Amino acid sequence: MMAEQPLWEQIGSSFVQHYYQMFDSDRSQLGSIYIDTSCLTWEGQPYQGKIAIVEKLTSLPFTKIAHSITAQDHQPTPDNCILSMVVGQLKADEDPIMGFHQSFILKNINDAWVCTNDMFRLAIHNFG
Amino acid sequence: MAGEKEIWQKIGEGFVQEYYNQFDNTNRMGLANLYSPEACLTWEGSPFQGREAIANKLISLPFKRIKHIITEQDSQPTIDSCILIMVFGQLQVNQAVPLSLKVLPINILRHVTYTCPMLL
Numbered sequence: 494m495m496a497e498q499p500l501w502e503q504i505g506s507s508f509v510q511h512y513y514q515m516f517d518s519d520r521s522q523l524g525s526i527y528i529d530t531s532c533l534t535w536e537g538q539p540y541q542g543k544i545a546i547v548e549k550l551t552s553l554p555f556t557k558i559a560h561s562i563t564a565q566d567h568q569p570t571p572d573n574c575i576l577s578m579v580v581g582q583l584k585a586d587e588d589p590i591m592g593f594h595q596s597f598i599l600k601n602i603n604d605a606w607v608c609t610n611d612m613f614r615l616a617i618h619n620f621g
Numbered sequence: 622m623a624g625e626k627e628i629w630q631k632i633g634e635g636f637v638q639e640y641y642n643q644f645d646n647t648n649r650m651g652l653a654n655l656y657s658p659e660a661c662l663t664w665e666g667s668p669f670q671g672r673e674a675i676a677n678k679l680i681s682l683p684f685k686r687i688k689h690i691i692t693e694q695d696s697q698p699t700i701d702s703c704i705l706i707m708v709f710g711q712l713q714v715n716q717a718v719p720l721s722l723k724v725l726p727i728n729i730l731r732h733v734t735y736t737c738p739m740l741l
Binding site: 530532534537539564566568569571572574576578594596598600609610612614 | 657659661663666668693695697698699700701703705707709
């Protein structure tokens with residue numbers, strides 16, 4: 494008998510699936526998941542607020558992108574948010590496949606789960 | 622021109638330094654104090670709940686010596702005045718070949734949620 498997934502895992506994995514589907518098909522739509530106080534750290538660079546974040550993501554220098562998730566973990570936080578961590582691989586245009594790590598904090602605002610914190614790094618940073 | 626560090630970067634760096642100092646240079650018994658009573662740990666996909674369970678897991682890890690080498694860390698403030706930290710680096714266990722490592726501790730005002738060191 495398989496135990497039912499905890500709620501935070503269901504929400505987290507559903508968000509993650511939706512996020513990468515949107516990212517890979519049309520990243521200009523990503524504005525819907527961020528709010529004005531969201532923070533993104535992209536390869537160590539900080540971006541504040543939905544507009545700055547969407548501008549950064551849509552200006553990334555590739556046409557085609559595909560993410561593949563290797564593993565994901567989700568945890569509830571003390572203030573009813575969800576922490577999600579993703580490890581995976583991505584392929585941009587004809588570049589070689591690269592590993593990546595991304596972490597999200599999700600918050601429920603007016604019955605919708607939005608991303609308040611987002612951190613992304615390529616796996617190259619594991620090596621000194 | 623190097624800007625002054627944001628407060629969450631300073632706190633984040635201080636915490637990460639202390640955390641890995643405890644992890645690498647002690648018998649790891651003091652790590653429990655960095656976690657709140659209700660903290661969550663996800664270790665390689667397995668969940669641990671509460672300071673005691675987390676302490677037991679970390680103390681019982683099957684190596685005597687470990688060394689974490691931090692290559693990058695990112696910090697962000699969260700809406701409820703907490704700090705989200707992501708750490709990248711390498712670790713060496715018992716003098717073995719370094720493995721790549723990514724860990725994500727969250728430093729929350731009164732408690733710590735440490736999640737997912739994932740060995741690639």
